[in-house]
Amino acid sequence: MGRLERLPWRTIILVVLAVLILATIAIGAFRTLTEGAYSADAWRDFIILGLAQGAIYALVALGYTLVYGILRMINFAHGEVFMFGAFASYFFSAAYAESGFLDREPLLSLTILLVVAMATSAGVAMLLERVAYRPLRGAPRLVPLITAIGASLFLANTARGFFGSSPRGYRKPEVLEGSWTFLGGDVPKIRVVVLLTAALAVVALSLFVARTKTGRSMRAVAEDSEIASLMGVHVDGVIVTTFAIGGLLAGIAGVLYSMTFEQVNFFMGFQIGIAAFTAAVLGGIGSIAGAAIGGLSLGLLQALGPSLILTGYHIPSPFQLREAFTFLVLVLVLIFRPGGILGTGEAEKV
Amino acid sequence: MGPVGVRSAIAAGLIGFVGSLYLALVGLTERFADLELIGEQITLGRLLIVLPPLITGFVVSRPRVVAGERRVASLGQASAAGAFAGGVAGAVFGAAVAFAEWFGVDRIREVFITVSPTLIEFLTFEQGVAVGFVILTVLGLIAGGVGGALKAASSRVRRPIVVGASVTVLLGLLQRIIPVAMRQLDLDPSVLYLPSAGLTVPAAIVVFALAAGANVLWTRSGQQVRARFRATASEQPIVRTAVLLAILAIASTVPLLVGTVISEVLGTVMVFMLLGLGLNIVVGYAGLLDLGYVAFFAFGAYALALLTGATLNTTTGAAAPAFSLDLSFYLSVWIVAALAAGVGVLIGAPVLRLRGDYLAIVTLGLGEIVSILTQSRWLQPVVGGPQGMRGVTDAAIGDISFRPPQNFYYLALAFVMLAVFVSWRLSSSRVGRAWNAMREDEQIADAMGISTTKYKLLAFAMGGAIGAIGGALFAVKIGSLTPASFQILVSITALAVVVLGGLGSIPGVVVGALVLIGLPGLLREFEEYRQLIYGGTLVAIMVLRPQGLIPNVRRTRELHEEEVEQDAWARSAAQREEPYATVVVGDTVDEEERST
Secondary structure, three states: HHHHHOOOOOHHHHHHHHHHHHHHHHHHHHHHHHHHOHHHHHHHHHHHHHHHHHHHHHHHHHHHHHHHHOOOOOOOOOHHHHHHHHHHHHHHHHHHHEEEEEEEHHHHHHHHHHHHHHHHHHHHHHHHHHHHHHHHHHOOOHHHHHHHHHHHHHHHHHHHHHHEEEEEEEEHHHHHHOEEOOOOOOEEEHHHHHHHHHHHHHHHHHHHHHHHHHHHHHHHHHOHHHHHHOOOOOOHHHHHHHHHHHHHHHHHHHHHHHHHHHHOOHHHHHHHHHHHHHHHHHOOOOOOHHHOOOOHHHHHHHHHHHHHHHHHHHHHHOHHHHHHHHHHHHHHHHHHOOOOOOOOOOOOOO | OOOOHHHHHHHHHHHHHHHHHHHHHHHHHOOOOEEEEEEOEHHHHHHHHHHHHHHHHHHHOOOEEOOOOEEEOOOHEEEEEEHHHHHHHHHHHHHHHHHHHHOOOOHOOOOOOOOOOHHHHOOOOOOOHHHHHHHHHHHHHHHHHHOOOOOOHHHHHHHHHHHHHHHHHHHHOOOOOOHHHHHHOOOOOOOOOOOOOEHHHHHHHHHHHHHHHHHHHHHHHHHHHHHHHHHHHHHOHHHHHHHHHHHHHHHHHHHHHHHHHHHHHHHHHHHHHHHHHHHHHHHHHOOOOOOOOOHHHHHHHHHHHHHHHEEEOOOOOOOOOOOOOOOOOOHHHHHHHHHHHHHHHHHHHHOOOOOHHHHHHHHHHHHHHHHHHHHOOHHHHHHHHHHOOOOOOOOOOOEEEEOOOOHHHHHHHHHHHHHHHHHHHHHHHHHHHHHHHHOOOOHHHHHOOOHHHHHHHHHHHHHHHHHHHHHHHHHHHHEEEEEEHHHHHHHHHHHHHHHHHHHOOOHHHHHHHHHHHHHHHHHHHHHHHHHHHHHHHHHHHHHHOOOOOOOOOOHHHHHHHHHHHHHHHHHHHHHHHHHHHHHHHHHHHHHHHHHH
């Protein structure tokens, strides 16, 4: 092996792989565009869809990023936190839709839905931390990870037992039906609302972390929890707060997602969870801006990628492969740039 | 109530209430309402009513540290505290039931679909809410008192009781397998079991007494027996061989005794045992968390189908796949295993330098990619897309087909034994020790001259090969493949099998597969709660007993070493030290898991 190891095999393989991938993308995109499979309007719709979807990913991704930043653990069950928020708000929205309150007072009812979803998600996240993760603090790495997987499955199936396995239709206020004309095309109103709400939430979170005392404690614990505790920071309290904030954001995402896709079901957390985690890694896990950028990029990649690249190769039903595309992006990011877009590009060892 | 304060007893009672409420809302209580375990009165559903207050009573009487002094509750104090906490749990639960009745079952049902008039009737013992409240409170009191007394009793008393009760419940749960086996042996099942239901009351008492007695004997002289056995076994290797042969003989007569239906379940157990053994190499030995194990499983199944000339299912009938060979099973299975090892290396190579949790996510992603590809239209010409494939070989030797469940069992048993042998030899070999070193501290292992990349890839390749053989056998077992069989749940099930028994422990995998695949397979009532049980098992084992039910010795030592190192973890573990030593808490919790 001695001689072989002197050759930079890894680098060679990675470069070849990168060239191959770029070539595949370029050829696919070129062929799709020259064949004119989609009109300009279709591309614009893809982009708006991608951005709105990405905004939701960003909100959920923030939950992963915050927890990872502080505990260095991946909270696999975060997707289920999101799902519980969506379900809780569903029951209110269904009741309000029936009584007509939803259409009469859209702003007020939306606020209530958001508050309900945020409270539920935050509650589930805090409970999860208390019951499943806190007893494992300081345990070998594998242990909390396996726990998190189990918690994810357990929570999803708890929802299945509580609320049943059939999906339920989610009504949105009439005001949000239809679309606005914008830049010479129709943009569904709900997408605009999703983007604005998510942007607001991200800004609020950044301010919170940057300006408040709690935010400062969070940053201190993320930096070094032992020293932070010596400086008088209540580490357990900060951890709970972090989970709660992640839950609040996931709750917002839950309402926005349900209104976009007009349904809730018990397994919705899994796909969103994975996509959001991918977004967090893509942007650079541990960074708030990274989660936002990663979310939007992933949304765009998902919306544009399959049609732009796969159509060029005449692969049937490219959208079926959309999720596979997500995972592929994740794998490639981790191989080529484990630190993410905003990261250092260095693989974290150990 | 001695060292247990009123406030902490009330708090414990409320947690017990939440437990009862959870079981009722998630639907388990009603689902098992009619599953008779012992006689006609003791059903699993009723057990689920009693269990939360019992556990509450048990936990609340644990020794506490008061003003720096460890104080143990006396028997009387513990039973009183337990009864109080259990009573609170029962009373609040009874109040909740009454509230549900008053508020309107239909209105609650709009949110929690499991709340139904039948559930309320069951929870009130069909006596109306007022009497039901009293019954639930009294049951809670009694169960909590028993729990507290158990906790305070010396382990010589407690262990036989817990073991006896567990065995009795287990036999009750096995009501669909033991009577069949007895009939095959020309025994009259009505000695033990009511017709198509649980144990008879006298039988239950006898079973309890026997199990408890056996436990007493084992506690008294088990140590010596084991020591003597070890001594003889090391002097005369023939003893060990004889034991192995005996186990083998029992394993190979099982399908003849239990009939087709149960053999079918056993076949699935075997397939997952194989998956567990493969995953055990990756996770248990090498310490790499692979959440995409389904990728190898699917690869094995589809590759075998393609190599042995299976056809595609289409709307118009069968069609030849884009690639197909017509080899024998016994050749193809090795080709599949070798290919899967290659795939393992290919998957592993780019991601192995990443941290453990990234590795988990990447493998999860790869597993998902594989299961998406199996159902995509893109690969439909090769693997059949959503309609899948059919006509997989039945691995026949001469006239003997291995499709029938009883025959399949033997085929699977052969491969499981092979995998056990390989795992066992690997674990103490140079490779196994390298894996151990790597798992415990990668950097130090590297510094000691172990090529971590090489050994990680080897683990991936070995695990992949065994997983693919599992997939190949699965294909033979069911004869036709659809993407529905290759979902993420397979990965998590395999992980739960490994974790329940104990990471790195071969007997653990066997027991894990029997418990997690066998029990739900035998009781169809469990089917829809399978995933809930798997999820719950993973969390409960990791929080309460991370070394698993049948721990690997070296692995346990490692977990404990880290406890010493990391004081937060040590402190929380020290609080649970006592139940750990006696194993009783572990057992009751597992019992709860098994029955939920």
